[in-house]
Amino acid sequence: MHEPRQARQFGYGVSPGPAIATEGGREFAAVLRRQPTLIRQAGVRVGLKAAAIWIPFELAVYLGGGALKEVALAMVGAFVLSALVGAIALRRKVSRSRVWTEKAVKVVGEHPWQVWPCRVEEADPEGSIQPRYVVPSFEWRDLPALATPVFVRVMLLAPDGSVARTYASRIPEYVWHSLTDGLAALWICGDLRFEIVLATPGAQNCWLGTPLPAPTTRPAAREDADDIGVIAREAGSWAVSQWLG
Template sequence: MHEARQAQQFGYEVSPRPAADSQPAREVEGRMRAIKRDADRHARKLALLAGVTLAAVLAVQAVPMAIGPALAATVFLGLMALLFLVMFAATRGSGRQAIKAIEDRNRLLSGHAWQVWPCRVEQRAHERPKFTAKRMDEVIGVESFRDFRDGAAGHRIHLLAPDGAVFRTYFGVMSDDAWHGMADGLGAVWVCGDLRFTTLMWTPGAERMWPATPESSVPELETIGVTEDRTGDRMAEPGIVDDITRSAARSALSLWLG
């Protein structure tokens, strides 16, 4: 877990075990598996409807009726059966996609620790993620993409160094409860993954994790909790970032130990 070295050098909390072993990951995993079960149940219903409709087609063909009504009924029921089969195939595809998303996410959670970073978040209602829908689904599952597709705002997430300067910036679609839990856009975020690539993020109590992709360039952002002494050297004062870090550390330790 060498990718967590920077967080440790900053004095930020890093989970002693892989993220998959934490209670939050297990809870989110349970919700994702419930989504998969619902998709499978829906697929079975569509398959049953398709089978019943096909049986009706065969029955109409077997019943001696006037050729006109029989042909019309056959065509109608055949089209219905085809529609159900198409819906079944689409649902099965979504189910397979959900399974792959769970597997990909579990590999990430199993191979990396949680890192707890202070952050500043900016909501970007009209911006789009730099990763594709397929990439999002591979990392986190279909519910994140649906949130964004349905008009959910994107967020620029700035991880902060101890002096309040921006260390790295990511873009993702935070869950609403995570965003509203930030005080004036300031708070702490749990990060899982290599900081050079797409990571999973979460905040304690949030309904879901979300993928976040690093931006190639960090935009200008005012420094938080930083002053300069008379020699011009940059100094961190006990302030907002320190308070966030201490509070986040207490919360993380209670969840990891609990």
Template structure:
């Protein structure tokens, strides 16, 4: 593991064994797998089926049935994406430990979801050399907490594939996509041990 080789701290055990991470994951999982959404999709599916049947005899209902069907597909795809995302996060958290990395974070000029800031996350050696770089939409609170874009983040996963970037403590994370060729730039920092 690169973090150990470079002398960075690696938390014992896999990330999901850490009580704070396990609790945060349960909250995320419960939110993504909300049964009300599934019940809503089932009700909308039944209503759509009824509108399609009625639309065969009454032409007025055909456009409404098509609109309801499109909304149903949108809802089902959204539920599927959330479930897939949670499953991917669980796979990473259940197979990798948290690694404590010094980071340099630079804002990217892209649009992001509300409450996030698009960033380039650069993982550093103790001397400040960039080891890896990735793109993530960090929660805005995390971005604001990193003075001058320098700080410590917890990393979970294989750095060659999408991995999780979290605040220290492993309770609030986001997916980070590695860049093929990280910038070959050093960041001058002092790490006190």
């Protein structure tokens, strides 16, 4: 298992085993493994809906007779070509999804959870790095409306309030609204130089973060640093009680 040196240096909580040893980590790994299949199924559904609209329209044009038959045949050719292009694009998307999901599963399998105080701010996605988004499994089954992601910037904070690392992320909307004042403890998994897994305490909700250049910031005001210390200590103590049962 990889050692999270910076979290240890700051005195933040670190799980004794890899993230996948926890219930939330196992569930997230299972969701990740299903992503390529979900993407393929979504693409197939789009194709079937397009065919359901296009085919009756084609038949109506063809049955119109005369010059319309030639138009209908030309439209059939265009539809077949579009379907082939769409199938190729879907295959590539599924292939890319399989590559990054395997990497993410490896992260939760090899790295422990780290408890970091974080500041989360809503960000403009235009012109920014677009992080990958994984919808928690229960949302696919029961609550698809809650899967709407919010583009945010997540800043991992040092004990003095300065920004240690920054990540672009897309999180479920209800998670964003649950982060009071944008300051909270989050569970982090992975090598902080690369793409990481983030989670609410207890790993009830997990998502991915893509590293950004950390802005140069001064330490927070004293009261902010004190708040950060309280958040880190309380969240770390609670996390340790969860990990040790």
